[in-house]
Amino acid sequence: MNLKQLNILLADDDTDDCYFFKEALNESPLSTQYTAVHDGEQLMQLLTNDTYTLPHVLFLDLNMPRKNGFECLSEMKRNEKLKALPVIIYSTSYHNKIAEMLYQNGANYYISKPSEISQLKKAVQQIITLIAQGRISQPTKEKFVLTTEKNNYQKLLWFNDFFAIPVAQKINKLP
Amino acid sequence: MAKIKNSEEDELTIALAELAFQKEEKEKLVAELIIVREELAFQKEEQGKRAEELGIANIELVFEDDEKGKRAAELIIANKELVFQNEEKEKRAAELGIANKELIFQNDEKEKRAAELSIANKELAFQNEEKEKRAAELIIANSELAFQNEEKEKRAAELIIANKELLAFTYVSSHDLQEPLRKIQTFVSIILENENDNLSDNGKYNFQRMQLAAGRMQQLIDDLLAFSRITTTELKFEKTDINTIIEEVKAELKDTILEKHATIEAIELCPANIIAFQFRQLMYNLISNALKFSNPDIPLHILIKSRIVKGSKLNNKKLSPDKEYCHITIKDNGIGFEPHFSERIFEVFQKLHNKEVYGGTGIGLAIVKKIVENHNGIIIATGELQKGATFDIYFPAN
Numbered sequence: 292m293n294l295k296q297l298n299i300l301l302a303d304d305d306t307d308d309c310y311f312f313k314e315a316l317n318e319s320p321l322s323t324q325y326t327a328v329h330d331g332e333q334l335m336q337l338l339t340n341d342t343y344t345l346p347h348v349l350f351l352d353l354n355m356p357r358k359n360g361f362e363c364l365s366e367m368k369r370n371e372k373l374k375a376l377p378v379i380i381y382s383t384s385y386h387n388k389i390a391e392m393l394y395q396n397g398a399n400y401y402i403s404k405p406s407e408i409s410q411l412k413k414a415v416q417q418i419i420t421l422i423a424q425g426r427i428s429q430p431t432k433e434k435f436v437l438t439t440e441k442n443n444y445q446k447l448l449w450f451n452d453f454f455a456i457p458v459a460q461k462i463n464k465l466p
Numbered sequence: 467m468a469k470i471k472n473s474e475e476d477e478l479t480i481a482l483a484e485l486a487f488q489k490e491e492k493e494k495l496v497a498e499l500i501i502v503r504e505e506l507a508f509q510k511e512e513q514g515k516r517a518e519e520l521g522i523a524n525i526e527l528v529f530e531d532d533e534k535g536k537r538a539a540e541l542i543i544a545n546k547e548l549v550f551q552n553e554e555k556e557k558r559a560a561e562l563g564i565a566n567k568e569l570i571f572q573n574d575e576k577e578k579r580a581a582e583l584s585i586a587n588k589e590l591a592f593q594n595e596e597k598e599k600r601a602a603e604l605i606i607a608n609s610e611l612a613f614q615n616e617e618k619e620k621r622a623a624e625l626i627i628a629n630k631e632l633l634a635f636t637y638v639s640s641h642d643l644q645e646p647l648r649k650i651q652t653f654v655s656i657i658l659e660n661e662n663d664n665l666s667d668n669g670k671y672n673f674q675r676m677q678l679a680a681g682r683m684q685q686l687i688d689d690l691l692a693f694s695r696i697t698t699t700e701l702k703f704e705k706t707d708i709n710t711i712i713e714e715v716k717a718e719l720k721d722t723i724l725e726k727h728a729t730i731e732a733i734e735l736c737p738a739n740i741i742a743f744q745f746r747q748l749m750y751n752l753i754s755n756a757l758k759f760s761n762p763d764i765p766l767h768i769l770i771k772s773r774i775v776k777g778s779k780l781n782n783k784k785l786s787p788d789k790e791y792c793h794i795t796i797k798d799n800g801i802g803f804e805p806h807f808s809e810r811i812f813e814v815f816q817k818l819h820n821k822e823v824y825g826g827t828g829i830g831l832a833i834v835k836k837i838v839e840n841h842n843g844i845i846i847a848t849g850e851l852q853k854g855a856t857f858d859i860y861f862p863a864n
Contacts, residue, residue, distance in 0.1 A: 307649050314656055383645060406651035406684075408659060 297419055300346035301327045302334040302363070303381065304355045308404060312350065312381070315412045321423055331358025335366060338373055345376055348422050350402075353382040353389075361396075368397045377427045379418055394435050399427060401436045414438050636694055643687055651680045682827070689829035692747065693814070693836070701840055706742045708735040708749075708794070712770060715749045722757050728766035735772045738792045739864055740841060748837040751830040752857055756798040758824055761852065769797045774863050782860070784844050790863040791843075797856040802849040811847060 299316065303309050309327050316323050326346070328334045334351075335358065337343055353360035360380065367373040380393055380401040390401050402414045414437040421427045429435075654677045658670065665673070712732045716723065723730065730753065738745075753768060760766035772794040778787035785791060803811065803818055810816050812835040817828040831847075834857075838845040843861025 307652075311652055311656075383648070404648065406648045406655070406681075408652055408655040411652075 296322045296324055297348070297422060298324045298344070298346040299326070299348055299350065299419070300334075300337075301325065301350045301381070302329075302331065302355065302360070303327065303350070303352040304329045305352070308352070308381075311404075311408065311411060312415070314408060315415045316419075318412060319416060319419060321419055323419065330356045331360065331363045334358075334363055338367070338376075339370070345373070348377045348379060348418065348427070350379045350381040351398075353380060353384065361393075364393065364396050364398060377422065390436055391432075394429070394432055397429070398435075399429055403436065403438050405438045410438050632694075636691055639687055639691060644684055647680050647684050647687075651677055651684075654680070686827045686829075689827045689833075693829050693833050701741050701744075703739050703741055705737050706740050706745065707737050708732075708740075708745070708772065711742070711746050711749055712753075714746060715753055718750065719754060719757065722754070726757055726760050726766050728757060728760065728768065730768045730770065732770040735770065735794075736774060736792065738772075738794075738861075740861075741837075744837045744840060748834050748859075751834050752796050755830055756796070756800055756855070758826065759802075759855070760798070760800040764799055767799050769795070771795050775860075780860065782844065785860060791860045792863045794859045795856060796859075797854065799854040802851050802853050802855050803847075804851055805849060808847045808849065812845070 301309060301312055303312070312327075313325060316325055328337055334349075338345070351360045351363060355363075360382070364378060367376060367378065377399045378397070380398050381404065382401075383404045393401060400418060402411070402418075405411050405414075417437060418427075654673050657665075658673055658677075662670070709732060712730070712735070716730055722728075756768050757766065772792060775791050775793050776787075777785045777789045777791055780791065780793075807818055811818065812831050814832040815828040816832075817824075817826065835845055838859055838861060841861040843859060845860075846858045847855060848858070849855035
C-alpha cells in the first residue's frame with residue numbers, strides 16, 4: 292500500500308505537545324494530513340461519527356480530561372468499526388506495567404514523550420513509514436516502546452508505586 | 467287419897483316405866499348381842515379372809531422374794547456393767563482431760579493467731595485503703611493515658627494525611643514539575659535545529675547551557691524523589707536473590723556498560739533478607755557510580771561478592787558480635803577517591819568533582835547509605851586516588 296497522503300489523528304489536551312507533534316511531522320518526506328482533538332470524549336464522538344472517514348493512524352495521549360486514553364483504547368477495541376485502527380500511545384509517563392497493559396489491550400506502539408525534538412521526529416517517522424508501507428501491526432513486546440528517556444530508572448520506580456499499580460488495577464476492572 | 471293413890475300409881479308407872487326401860491334395855495342388849503354376834507361372825511369371816519389374803523400375800527412374798535433374788539442377780543450383773551462403764555468413763559475422762567489440755571493449748575494458739583490476724587487485718591485494711599487510693603490514682607492516670615492515646619491517634623491520623631499529601635506532592639514534583647522542564651528542553655532543541663543558521667555563536671552557546679541546566683534540574687528532581695521515596699515508603703523484607711537484582715541492574719545499564727567496556731563480575735552471592743526494590747536501587751546507584759567514575763585508560767572491572775560472617779569477627783562497634791551478617795563487597799578499578807573523603811561522599815549534595823566533568827547531583831550515595839540503614843546495616847567506603855573504590859556493606863543476615 293503506497294499512499295499519497297496519510298491521515299493522522301492526534302488526541303492530546305496539551306497545546307505544546309500538539310505543537311511538538313506537528314513540528315515532528317513537518318519534516319516528514321511523506322505528505323500528511325493532521326487533525327487534533329483535545330479530550331477523550333471528543334475523540335470517541337469523532338471516531339463513531341458515520342460521516343467521518345477514519346484516519347490511517349491515531350496517536351493517543353493517556354492523561355486527558357473527561358475520558359482518558361485507557362478508556363478510549365478499550366472502547367475502540369470493543370467496537371467492530373474501530374478495532375483495526377492502529378493506535379500509537381503518545382504519553383509523558385512511561386512505566387513497563389502500564390506499557391504491558393496497553394500492549395495487551397491492543398495498542399500498536401508506545402512513544403514516551405522525549406525532551407529532544409530529534410527523538411520525537413525519529414519515532415513519528417518510524418510509525419508513519421510503517422503505516423505508509425502497510426506494515427503496521429503489533430510488534431513483539433520488546434519493540435513496543437519506541438522512546439524511553441535515558442536515566443529514567445528511578446523515575447520509573449517511583450511511578451510504579453504511585454501511579455502505575457492503581458492504574459493497572461483500574462484497567463483490569465474494565466470489561 | 468288421890469295423892470296416895472297417885473303416888474302408888476306413880477310408883478307403878480315408874481316401875482312400869484322401869485320395867486319398860488329394862489325391857490328396852492334388854493332388847494337393846496339382845497340387839498347389841500346380835501350385832502356383836504354378827505360382828506364376831508363378820509370378824510371371823512374377816513379373819514378367814516385375812517388368813518386367805520395372808521396366804522396369798524405369803525405366796526406373793528415368796529414370789530417377790532424370788533423376784534428379788536433375780537433382781538439381785540441382775541443388779542450384780544448391772545453393777546459389774548456399771549463398774550466397767552465407770553472404768554470406761556474414767557478412761558474417757560482421762561482422754562478428755564488430755565484432749566482438753568490440747569484444746570486449751572489450741573485455744574491459746576488460736577487466740578495468738580487471732581491477735582496476729584487482727585494485726586494483719588488492720589494492716590490489710592490499711593493496704594486496702596492504700597490500694598483504693600492507688601486505684602483512684604490509676605483511674606486518673608488511665609484517663610490521662612486514654613486522652614494521650616487519643617491525641618496520639620489523632621497525631622497518627624494527621625501523619626497519615628500529611629504523608630499522603632507528601633506523597634501527592636512528590637508525585638506532583640515528579641510528574642508536573644518535569645512536564646514544563648521537558649517542554650523547555652524540547653523548545654530549545656527545536657530552536658537549535660530550526661534556527662541554527664539565524665543564531666550567533668553566543669546565542670547557540672546560551673541555548674546549549676540552558677538545555678544542560680534544564681537537564682540537571684530534571685536529574686535533581688528525579689534524585690530527590692528517589693531520596694524521599696526511600697524515607698517514606700513501607701519497609702517489606704523478603705528473601706531475595708541478589709544475583710537477580712544485579713542482572714536487572716545490568717540490563718538497565720547495558721548501554722553505559724557497553725560504552726565503558728565494563729565487565730561486572732558477581733560471585734558467590736547468597737540470598738538475603740532485604741527490601742527488594744530498595745536494594746535494587748542501592749545496586750543501581752553503586753554500579754552506575756562505578757561506571758561514572760571509571761578510569762578512561764583502564765577497562766572498568768566491577769567485582770561484587772558476598773559472604774555470611776559472624777559479627778564478632780568484624781570488630782565494629784556498630785555491629786552486634788553475636789549476630790550473623792551478610793557482607794557484600796562492591797569493588798572497582800576506577801578513579802577512586804582520597805581516603806579522607808570516605809565519610810563525606812555519603813552526605814547529601816556532597817560532590818568531589820566539578821559537575822562539568824562528572825555529572826550528577828550528589829544524592830546517589832546518600833540514598834545508598836539510607837537504604838543500608840533501612841536494612842539495619844552499615845556501609846564503609848575505602849578508596850585511594852586512581853586505585854579504585856571499594857564499598858563494604860554489612861547488614862543482618864536474618
